[in-house]
Amino acid sequence: MTNGHLDVIQRASRLFDRVVVAIARNGSKQPLFTTAERRALIEQSTDSLDNVSVDIFEGLLVEYVERQSGHAVIRGLRALSDFEYEFQMALMNRKLNEKVETLFMMPRASYSFLSSHLVKEIATLGGDVSAFVTPGVREALTERLGQAGAN
Numbered sequence: 001m002t003n004g005h006l007d008v009i010q011r012a013s014r015l016f017d018r019v020v021v022a023i024a025r026n027g028s029k030q031p032l033f034t035t036a037e038r039r040a041l042i043e044q045s046t047d048s049l050d051n052v053s054v055d056i057f058e059g060l061l062v063e064y065v066e067r068q069s070g071h072a073v074i075r076g077l078r079a080l081s082d083f084e085y086e087f088q089m090a091l092m093n094r095k096l097n098e099k100v101e102t103l104f105m106m107p108r109a110s111y112s113f114l115s116s117h118l119v120k121e122i123a124t125l126g127g128d129v130s131a132f133v134t135p136g137v138r139e140a141l142t143e144r145l146g147q148a149g150a151n
Helices: 003-015 035-045 061-067 080-096 116-124 135-149
Strands: 019-024 052-057 072-076 101-105
Touching (some): 003 019, 003 072, 003 101, 019 035, 019 061, 035 052, 035 135, 061 072, 061 080, 116 135
Parallel strands (some): 019 052, 072 101
């Protein structure tokens, strides 16, 4: 969870009555934190947003959205490089369920270069990530990576 993610969530929370940050269980990825740990970090980062909740799901996102009585998926776009994949995903989701819309939101320009992969790499190499993540995420990175993320 980067400050770019948080920026998109905060702005979405002003546009919608209810925002669910949905974490997909994906066995093919090897994230640094477990699904439960990621949920706790996101909950901690969004605890001041009364209309935001965090949930974990398996299966197709559009089916999850429909089960939640939702109508839209918010996806963050940082740069043109994100667009092709996200556009393809949005079209596929529309084909799977036309009742669920995909909306794209760009983070503030100051976060447009951020990615969780880069933040993890910086922390692993001992760099200071405090400008890129919330204090809770920084602490979790430091704890997980040892002194590498402590600078």
